[in-house]
Each structure stands twice: as C-alpha cells, then as structure tokens.
Amino acid sequence: MSDTTLPTFRTATEEAPLLRAALIGIAVAGLAVLVFAPLAVVFAEALKDGWLAAVESLGNRDARSAIHLTLLITAIAVPANAAFGIAAAWFITKFDFRGKAFLITLIDLPFSVSPVVAGLCIVLLFGANSALGGWLIAHGWPIVFAIPGIVLATIFVTFPFVARELIPVMIEQGRAEEEAALTLGASGWRTFWTVTLPNIRWALLYGTLLCTARAMGEFGAVAVVSGKIRGQTATMPITIEMLYNEYLSVAAFSMAALLTALALVTLCLKTLLELRHADQLAAIRRH
Amino acid sequence: MTARPLVHKTAMPGLGLSAGITLAMLSIVVLLPIGALLMKGASFGLSNVLEVVGRERVMASLILSFKLALLAALFNLVFGVLLAWVLVRYRFPGKRLLDAAVDLPFALPTAVAGIALTALYAPNGTFGSLAVQLGVKIAYTQAGIFIALVFVGLPFVTRTVQPVIEEIDREVEEASATLGASRLYTLRHVILPMLTPAALTGFALALARAVGEYGSVIFIAGNIPLRTEIAPLLIVIQLEEFNYDAAAAIGIAMLVISFAMLLAINLIQIVSRRKMGHV
Numbered sequence: 304m305s306d307t308t309l310p311t312f313r314t315a316t317e318e319a320p321l322l323r324a325a326l327i328g329i330a331v332a333g334l335a336v337l338v339f340a341p342l343a344v345v346f347a348e349a350l351k352d353g354w355l356a357a358v359e360s361l362g363n364r365d366a367r368s369a370i371h372l373t374l375l376i377t378a379i380a381v382p383a384n385a386a387f388g389i390a391a392a393w394f395i396t397k398f399d400f401r402g403k404a405f406l407i408t409l410i411d412l413p414f415s416v417s418p419v420v421a422g423l424c425i426v427l428l429f430g431a432n433s434a435l436g437g438w439l440i441a442h443g444w445p446i447v448f449a450i451p452g453i454v455l456a457t458i459f460v461t462f463p464f465v466a467r468e469l470i471p472v473m474i475e476q477g478r479a480e481e482e483a484a485l486t487l488g489a490s491g492w493r494t495f496w497t498v499t500l501p502n503i504r505w506a507l508l509y510g511t512l513l514c515t516a517r518a519m520g521e522f523g524a525v526a527v528v529s530g531k532i533r534g535q536t537a538t539m540p541i542t543i544e545m546l547y548n549e550y551l552s553v554a555a556f557s558m559a560a561l562l563t564a565l566a567l568v569t570l571c572l573k574t575l576l577e578l579r580h581a582d583q584l585a586a587i588r589r590h
Numbered sequence: 591m592t593a594r595p596l597v598h599k600t601a602m603p604g605l606g607l608s609a610g611i612t613l614a615m616l617s618i619v620v621l622l623p624i625g626a627l628l629m630k631g632a633s634f635g636l637s638n639v640l641e642v643v644g645r646e647r648v649m650a651s652l653i654l655s656f657k658l659a660l661l662a663a664l665f666n667l668v669f670g671v672l673l674a675w676v677l678v679r680y681r682f683p684g685k686r687l688l689d690a691a692v693d694l695p696f697a698l699p700t701a702v703a704g705i706a707l708t709a710l711y712a713p714n715g716t717f718g719s720l721a722v723q724l725g726v727k728i729a730y731t732q733a734g735i736f737i738a739l740v741f742v743g744l745p746f747v748t749r750t751v752q753p754v755i756e757e758i759d760r761e762v763e764e765a766s767a768t769l770g771a772s773r774l775y776t777l778r779h780v781i782l783p784m785l786t787p788a789a790l791t792g793f794a795l796a797l798a799r800a801v802g803e804y805g806s807v808i809f810i811a812g813n814i815p816l817r818t819e820i821a822p823l824l825i826v827i828q829l830e831e832f833n834y835d836a837a838a839a840i841g842i843a844m845l846v847i848s849f850a851m852l853l854a855i856n857l858i859q860i861v862s863r864r865k866m867g868h869v
Contacts, residue, residue, distance in 0.1 A: 315763075315764060315767030315768070316760055316764055317773070318773055318777075319773065323680060326672060326675065326676050326680070329669075329672060330672060330676040330677070330688065331684075333673070334673070334688055334691055334692070336717070337740065337741055337744060338691045338695070339691065340710055340717070341698075341706035341707055341741070342694065342698075342706070344706050344710050344715075344716070345702060345706045348709055386611065387611060387612065390607070390608040390611035391611075391612040391616075393608040394605070394608035394609050394612045395612075397602040397604070398597060398598070398600060398602060399600070400596060406616075409616060409620065413620060414795070414798060414799075415802075415849065416845065417801065417844055417848070418802060418804055419802065419804045419823075419825050419826060420822070420841045420844055420845060423627060423838065424624050424626055424627045424841070426829065426834075427623070427626040427627055427629075427630050427834065427838060428625075428626035430834075432834060455618075455623075458615075458619050462619060462620060478600075481602065482601065482602075485601055485602075490603075491603030491604050494603070495604070513696070516696065516697045517696075519699065520697075520698070520701070521699075522699060522700045522701040522804065523700070523803075523804035523805050526804070526805075526826065527825075527826060540699050540702070540805070543699075543705065544701055544809075547705050547809065555705060559701070559702040559706070562698075562702050563698060563702055566694070566697035566698045566699065569697050570690055570693055570697050573693065573697075574686075
C-alpha cells in the first residue's frame with residue numbers, strides 16, 4: 304500500500320497522530336523514570352567499585368548465610384502455598400457450599416493487610432509474651448525470632464497467590480472431565496493427577512512464580528518477626544537493610560542486584576508463560 | 591421448608607481433605623494471628639486503643655500514610671489507564687519490553703526498590719541533584735514517599751484495565767464516530783465509562799497496597815516524627831520498645847481504616863457497574 308497519494312488518511316476509530324505520539328511519549332517517559340531508572344541504578348551502584356568488589360561482598364559468611372536462609376524460606380513457603388492453593392481451589396470449585404464467597408474473601412484478606420501488621424499479628428500469637436508462644440518456647444519450639452516465624456510471615460503475605468490463579472481456571476474448566484474419569488472407575492487421586500493437574504499446570508506454575516518472587520523479597524513482615532539476628536535470622540532483604548544502614552553501599556547494592564537478577568528471571572519466565580499458554584492464563588485475566 | 595444443606599452432596603472425591611487443608615491453613619496462618627491482634631486490642635481496652643491512636647505522633651503517621659497512599663493511587667489510576675490504552679491500542683518499537691516492565695514493581699523486592707529510589711532521588715543522586723538545582727528536595731520528604739508508593743502501586747490499574755480494553759468491540763467506537771462524535775468525545779463518553787469498574791478495582795488494589803507499604807518507603811522517607819513517619823514504621827518502633835499494646839492499637843487502627851476504604855470502594859464499584867451496565 305502506498306501512502307504517497309493519501310497523506311493524512313486515518314480511520315474514525317483512531318486518535319490524531321499528534322495525540323497518539325504524545326500518549327506513547329508519556330507512557331515511555333513514565334516507565335523510564337519510574338521503572339527502568341531504579342533498575343539501572345541497582346546495578347550501577349553495585350558495580351561502582353568494579354565486579355570484584357561486588358562479588359567479594361557476596362562471599363562473606365553473613366552474606367552466604369542470608370542467601371541460604373532466603374532460599375530455605377522460599378523452599379518451604381512456596382510448596383506450602385502451592386499445596387494450599389490446590390486444596391482451596393479444589394474445595395471451592397468442585398463443591399457447592401454455603402459461605403463460598405466469604406471463604407474467598409478470607410483467602411484474599413492478606414492482600415489488604417499491611418505486611419508489618421501481618422508480622423505484628425504473628426508476634427502477638429506466637430511471641431514469648433503470649434500463652435501459646437510461651438508454651439511453645441518451653442517445649443523447645445520458638446517461633447518468633449526464629450525460622451518458623453519467618454516461614455509463617457512469608458506464607459501469610461503470599462497466601463492468596465496460587466489459589467487466586469487456580470480458582471478462575473478451574474471454574475472455566477468445570478467438573479465434567481473429572482466426573483467422566485470417576486465414572487470410568489478412576490480413583491480420586493488418579494483423577495487429580497491425570498485429569499485435573501494437566502489442565503491447570505500452567506496456571507499453577509504462573510501462581511507459583513508470582514509467589515516465589517514475593518517470598519524471596521518479603522521485607523516488612525519478616526523484619527518484624529525475624530529479630531534480625533545476623534547469620535541466623537537475617538534474610539537477603541533484611542541483610543540489604545542492615546548493610547545499607549551501615550553505609551556499606553556496594554555490599555547492600557550487590558545483594559540487591561542478586562535479588563533483582565532473580566526478579567528479572569521470574570519476569571522473563573512469566574512473560575514466556577503468558578506468550579506460550581495464553582489460552583489457559585486468559586481465564587485468570589477475565590475474572 | 592427444609593434448611594439449605596451446608597454442603598451439597600456430589601460424587602467428587604476429596605471433600606474432607608481439601609476442606610481440611612484449606613481451613614486448617616487459613617486458620618493457622620491468617621485467622622488466628624489476626625484474632626490474636628484483635629484479642630490484644632480487646633484486653634488493652636477500647637478507650638486505651640483510642641488514646642494511643644489519638645496521640646499526636648500516631649495520628650500524624652496514620653494521616654500521612656493514608657493521604658499519600660490516596661495521592662499515589664490517584665496518580666496510578668490516571669497513568670495506569672493511559673499506559674493500558676497505549677499498550678493495547680498502539681504499535682511501536684519496544685512495546686513488548688514496556689509491557690513486561692509494568693510488572694517489575696511486583697517482582698522487585700520492596701527493600702531493593704527502597705534503596706534504589708533513595709539512591710536516585712537523594713540530593714546527590716541522578717534525579718535528586720536535578721531537583722536540587724530547581725530548589726526541590728525529594729528524598730527524605732513526603733514527595734519521596736509519594737514516589738515510592740507510586741512505584742509499588744504501578745502495575746495494578748494497568749493490569750486490571752488491559753484485558754477490558756482488549757475486549758472492547760470496535761463497532762461501538764465506529765457507531766459513535768458514524769453518529770458524528772469526535773474521537774475525544776468517543777473516548778470520554780463511550781470508552782472511559784466501560785473502563786471505570788476495572789480501573790476502580792485496580793485503584794482499590796493499589797490503594798490497599800500503598801497504605802500498608804513499608805519496605806520501599808522507610809529508606810526514602812527520612813522518618814522524621816510528625817512529618818515523614820509512616821504508620822507501619824511506628825508499629826515497628828513500638829515493637830522494638832516492647833510496647834505490644836501500643837503496637838496492637840496502631841495495627842488495629844490500620845486494619846479498620848483499610849477495611850473501611852476497601853468496603854467504600856467496593857460499594858462505589860457496585861454502583862458504577864450498575865450505572866454502566868455489565869462490563
């Protein structure tokens with residue numbers, strides 16, 4: 304098609320070229336300032352004294368212990384949430400019961416609770432001052448200022464992630480396929496593994512991915528329950544805060560860069576999933 | 591008339607197991623801890639809770655948190671709708687990268703965002719030094735908190751509005767144009783009403799997130815009592831001083847106010863859905 308004979312043709316459902324250029328300009332400039340600049344500054348600050356200084360700062364004992372702890376917490380919290388998400392989605396979509404909407408509201412509740420308030424709640428329930436916390440400590444099971452508390456806080460803030468992604472997908476798929484499998488004599492577990500799971504696997508992966516990103520980076524709730532004991536209960540985000548407050552800028556930003564790199568990997572995987580399995584994930588966006 | 595059964599009988603297996611896991615985890619992780627907070631408030635007494643919330647420093651921090659969260663969510667409402675429109679309707683180089691970048695605030699840990707924004711907007715930072723030349727201070731003022739809250743709330747409106755724009759039937763716009771409406775008139779009176787319910791949902795999510803935000807704010811805020819001290823930080827300070835009662839009082843105030851706001855926005859949404867028809 305040649306444009307030379309039709310210099311300013313545009314359809315009635317398009318904006319004027321000037322307006323369009325202005326809108327694109329605002330969008331690009333806004334994201335450049337709000338998103339790309341902070342991203343760039345993390346790596347720039349980490350590499351201010353060269354690669355060697357950055358890598359070295361990640362090699363000391365406290366840094367390594369923080370990385371281990373974050374990986375451990377994530378490795379416990381994410382599968383726990385995935386199991387909860389599957390169970391909750393199964394319960395909500397395969398059965399009809401009273402109070403379903405209320406249950407969904409309760410599952411979404413952690414989204415509207417400040418992470419700091421979440422941490423506070425856990426301290427009040429399991430801390431040394433409470434009856435339950437005192438009993439647990441007397442029996443050698445401290446929760447607050449120890450790893451179980453960090454795990455609980457992390458599960459709290461990521462609680463709805465997997466369930467929220469699975470429920471709309473399982474509603475759209477209905478119950479007919481499972482009913483057919485059961486009619487043909489398959490056991491409940493076999494039906495789940497061979498019929499349900501293949502149908503929801505991409506949505507499950509998607510939810511797990513979002514959950515992982517948040518679990519690795521959770522700060523507010525963990526800051527309250529961890530006690531910030533160096534080498535013991537200091538996760539990567541907590542360590543970033545401690546290093547930053549001690550004016551160890553390169554070390555703080557190096558650890559931040561490591562977490563950022565993990566976040567970027569998550570984003571890439573997520574984008575890939577959205578491109579490859581748009582059909583299954585479309586159900587999530589429709590609801 | 592017989593009462594409706596609690597659970598309808600079906601042939602589906604796993605009722606006990608799935609209900610058991612769901613309710614047990616919900617109780618242990620969410621309900622019991624929140625219950626512990628409310629119990630603490632009850633044993634402290636309503637008048638004492640109100641006394642703590644009424645203290646000048648606490649009141650100032652609560653007002654600050656909600657005021658700036660509201661401003662940031664409003665900014666994100668406008669910018670988010672614009673961004674969603676540009677990402678769905680226009681074609682330009684780098685669009686896919688831009689689309690993926692919208693989710694970065696979800697994926698980036700808040701502590702990382704906090705120190706990165708501080709490095710940018712501090713008086714010796716890239717943007718901060720520019721602002722200083724203009725005589726404006728951003729980091730360690732309320733402007734800095736606003737920027738951090740805009741960052742964490744950025745994806746919500748765009749991600750709720752995008753799918754709605756994708757599903758808009760072009761014929762509606764054509765009809766409007768055929769009937770003589772200008773493009774701007776169509777955008778304002780045809781398109782915008784269709785986006786309102788989704789945009790409000792995104793706004794509510796961004797607001798809820800910003801009100802309780804801690805990690806990205808405390809680095810850039812400067813944390814000066816009465817001026818740039820946010821409510822979640824005050825809870826942390828009370829906990830560090832082992833003032834569990836005061837911490838619980840502020841926590842309850844935050845819970846109550848954020849639920850009230852969510853309730854209000856849900857009502858607005860129901861009204862706007864009714865007014866605009868099903869979208």
